[in-house]
Amino acid sequence: MTQEERYQARLRRYTTALRNGKPDMVPIRPFVAEFVAKYAGVSIQAATHDYRVAFEACLRCAGDFDWDAVVPNMIYVWTGLVQAVGLKYYGIPGLDLPANVAFQYKEPPEEHAFMRPDEYDLLIADPTDYLLNVWLPRVSNFIKPPSEKVTVEHNLALLKGGMAMMEYFNALGGLVQELRTRCGTVAAISGMLKAPLDILADKLRGYYGLVSDLHARPEKVLAACEALMPHLFRIALDGADPTKNVPIAFWMHRGCVPFINPEHFRKIYWPTVKPMVEELWKRGHQVLFYAEGNWDYHLEAFRELPPGSIVYHVDKGDIFRVHRVLGDRFCLSGGLPNDLLALGTPEEVRAYCKKLIDGVARDGGYIMDAGAIIQDDAKVENVRAMTEFTREYGQY
């Protein structure tokens, strides 16, 4: 079999399952992150700070494991770019952190949030202007606001940051192509979507600030979410797979109960997510709900979406319950506990994979994966057990 024939067979298998159909066997699509560095024998610093090292490690894994699809570089933050722009909210392996620790997010205390509570109107009036002229100078060690004198560091940070981003995105396109030609492996996702409310919590107000605002000024939070939507939608659409085969990844953070209450989900989170997903589906793009944590409380809301419009990925949720509620409408993925990959034995991994396949994959519409991204704590023999068992037992 040529690599292209292997690629086409895997693409058929993967897309059949994505459409909630029954392929020839259960597809395998692990979201391997720092695991690729461990497997390739390189440091996390090297893979995070030099994306070329991460790409090679990703290709090596894709070549060695019989996986249908992988994310082209799940070590998604190139910290070389982060350092060039001087972003304050990352801990960089080998710089701020030991060389074998994965990059970390640093959320400032509420009183030092990157966006202040009285700045909602500025954000709502023109989100891009606010981000460029108020937010970016605050999150960068080098970039100055328009009211301050520019510096050499300011000029260089903008130039280097812009050029580096262009370099990185161009290189990602090359990795997608190499996955196909060298390994016969499909790039699992294309493009990204985030919820407006998550963005407010992640990078602007911080989680504690956002929760205060949901009670003190909910109308401003809603208006800010509405103002973010056109931009988030455009980013999602522009990064989407032009062939409409693979989904846009929707990274779900802290928009679920108990991080927010049911009313805030119903009145703010969901009304500012659902229309974007529906519009993407109208244009032929499926969205992968990467439900980090446990979103079981909201399954009935997700049922409101058109059949086939999403793929629902399960992390800490009860995948058997998810299958009962959503399985007739959407493909599911994940559900294999990450702690089992890290702390369990190959026998335990095989037993859990059997439970998953028996419980949710018998009629198709399931893709094998861990619950969350696979980092360097996963044992190689356990990832191998997941792969080999699914291939043997997951035949239809």
Added chain:
Amino acid sequence: MQKDFLVLGHPGVCMTWEEAKAYFPVVQGDESLVREIWERIEYWPWLFIWHILLSF
């Protein structure tokens, strides 16, 4: 009633052509061409700031 998000704001550019025209009060040739190229290049700083927010 929720606003139609597809008609809100100006995603894809930092400075719209309408704002930019203040710097180019007279366009002697084809303004639509000038506008098209302006917006095409404006896309890059817009993409940069939104990906810094979303991806980095």
